[in-house]
Amino acid sequence: MQLFLDSASLKDVREGMGLGLVDGVTTNPSLIAKERDASRPADARRHYRERLKEICALCPGPISAETVGTTATEMMREAEEYAAIAENIVVKVVLTAEGLRAVRECAARGIRTNVTLCFSATQALLAARAGADYVSPFVGRVDDVSGDGMALIRDIATIFENYNFATHILVASVRHPRHVLEAALIGADVATAPLAILKQLLAHPLTDKGVAAFLKDWEGA
Numbered sequence: 001m002q003l004f005l006d007s008a009s010l011k012d013v014r015e016g017m018g019l020g021l022v023d024g025v026t027t028n029p030s031l032i033a034k035e036r037d038a039s040r041p042a043d044a045r046r047h048y049r050e051r052l053k054e055i056c057a058l059c060p061g062p063i064s065a066e067t068v069g070t071t072a073t074e075m076m077r078e079a080e081e082y083a084a085i086a087e088n089i090v091v092k093v094v095l096t097a098e099g100l101r102a103v104r105e106c107a108a109r110g111i112r113t114n115v116t117l118c119f120s121a122t123q124a125l126l127a128a129r130a131g132a133d134y135v136s137p138f139v140g141r142v143d144d145v146s147g148d149g150m151a152l153i154r155d156i157a158t159i160f161e162n163y164n165f166a167t168h169i170l171v172a173s174v175r176h177p178r179h180v181l182e183a184a185l186i187g188a189d190v191a192t193a194p195l196a197i198l199k200q201l202l203a204h205p206l207t208d209k210g211v212a213a214f215l216k217d218w219e220g221a
Contacts, residue, residue, distance in 0.1 A: 001183065001184045001187075001188060001189065001190065001191060002023040002024065002061075002189065002190045002191075003021055003022060003023055003180075003190070003191060003192075003193070003198060003201075004022065004023060004024040004025060004026050004061075004062070004064075004170070004190055004191070004192035004193075005021075005022045005024075005025045005026070005059075005192070005193070005194070005195060005198065006025075006026045006027075006031070006172070006174075006192045006193055006194050007025065007027070007031060007194055007195060008027045008028075008031040008032040008034065008035045008051055008055065009035055009195075010035075010051075010054055010055070010058065012194075012195040013025060013055055013058045013059055014058060015195060016195050016198060017058060017059060019198075019199070019202075021195075021198045021199070021201075021202075022059060022061070022198070023061045023062075023190075024059065024061035024062035024063060024064075024088075024190070024192075025055055025059050025061070025062075025063045025064070026064040026092070026114070026136075026170075026172070026192045027051075027052070027055065027063070027064060027065060027066065027092075028064075028066040028092065028116075029044075029048060029066060029068055032047065032048050032051045032052075035051060048065075049081075049082075049085065052065050052082065052085050052086075052089070053085055053086065056085060056086035056088055056089065057086075059088075060088060061088060062088055062090045062112070062114075062134075063086070063088050063089055063090065064090045064091075064092040064114045064116075064134075065082040065085070065089050065090070065091060065092060066092035066093075066116065067079060067082075067091060067092065067093055067094075067102075070096075070098060071098050072098045072099075072101035072102040072105065075093055075098065075099065075102035076102050076105055076106070078091070079091040079093070079102065079106050079111050079113075080109075080111070083111045083112075089112075090112045090113065090114045090133060090134065091106060091111055091112065091113050091114070092113070092114045092115075092116050092136075093106075093113055093114070093115055093116065093132075094115075094116055094117050095115050095116065095117050095118050095123050095126075095127060095135075099115065100115075100126060100127065100130040103115060103127065103130040103131060103132050104130050104131055106131075107130070107131030107132075112133040112134075113131075113132050113133055113134070114132070114133065114134040114135075114136055114170060115127040115130075115132040115134065115135045115136065116136045116172070117136070117138065118135050118136055118137045118138065119137070119138060119141070119142060119152070120152070121152060121155035121156050121159055123135075124137060124156040124159065124160075124167075124169075125156075125159055127167065128159075128160060128163075128165040128166075128167040129165075132167050133166075133167065133168060134167065134168045134169075134170040134189075134190070135156070135167050135168075135169060135170065136170045136171075136172040136192075137149070137152050137153060137156060137169070137170075137171060137172065138172050138173035139152065139153060139171055139172070139173055139174065139175075139179055139183075140173035140174060140175040140179070141173045142173075143175070149173070149179070150179070150182045150183070150186065153169065153171060153182070153183055153186050153188055154186050156169055157169060157186050157187055157188065168189035168190060169188040169189050169190070170188075170189065170190040170191075170192060171183040171188045171190065171191040171192070172192050174191055174192065174193035174197060175197075176197065176200070177197065177200045177201050179191070179193075180193065180197070180201060
């Protein structure tokens with residue numbers, strides 16, 4: 001299973017890449033807006049494009065760039081703009097009827113897509129039928145409304161296996177390492193999470209205890 005970094009922070013991308021934890025990056029306008037500072041252009045659209053270029057230069061894997069338009073025409077205009085930034089851009093499209101129209105058009109033009117804000121297996125089915133390269137079920141948000149986010153991943157995995165869909169399951173809204181573990185056990189293709197959660201995958205108190213014991217024994221030898 002691949003691990004993507006859910007961030008627009010260049011510092012996080014560099015650190016995640018350096019640790020060998022990051023295969024790709026997922027972004028959205030909100031994440032990129034948080035990274036804006038006085039040295040950046042005031043125009044939000046320009047800042048978005050420039051930050052995407054910087055992330056693509058740091059990470060050769062898939063970089064999801066989200067559209068903000070509400071119609072298929074608006075989404076396609078953004079899709080073409082973002083796809084021209086770098087070869088590793090994947091255009092992120094919201095799972096609406098207009099979004100799926102844009103996904104079909106992107107597929108016809110060879111533009112890779114990540115269909116986001118997926119909350120049901122039937123939505124994922126429609127995204128796969130439209131030709132999406134990735135579909136992003138939001139497991140944490142499903143859990144937030146007393147649903148079972150990982151049951152959603154299991155259902156999608158079963159459907160995709162039944163019909164040999166090529167669409168990758170990208171588990172999003174990951175809140176803790178357990179989400180990553182269960183996604184891997186189910187067979188999801190990707191999990192995306194903030195750097196803090198990715199780093200938690202490395203941590204275990206028994207590892208820390210063992211290292212401390214080894215060092216103590218070495219110093220006493």
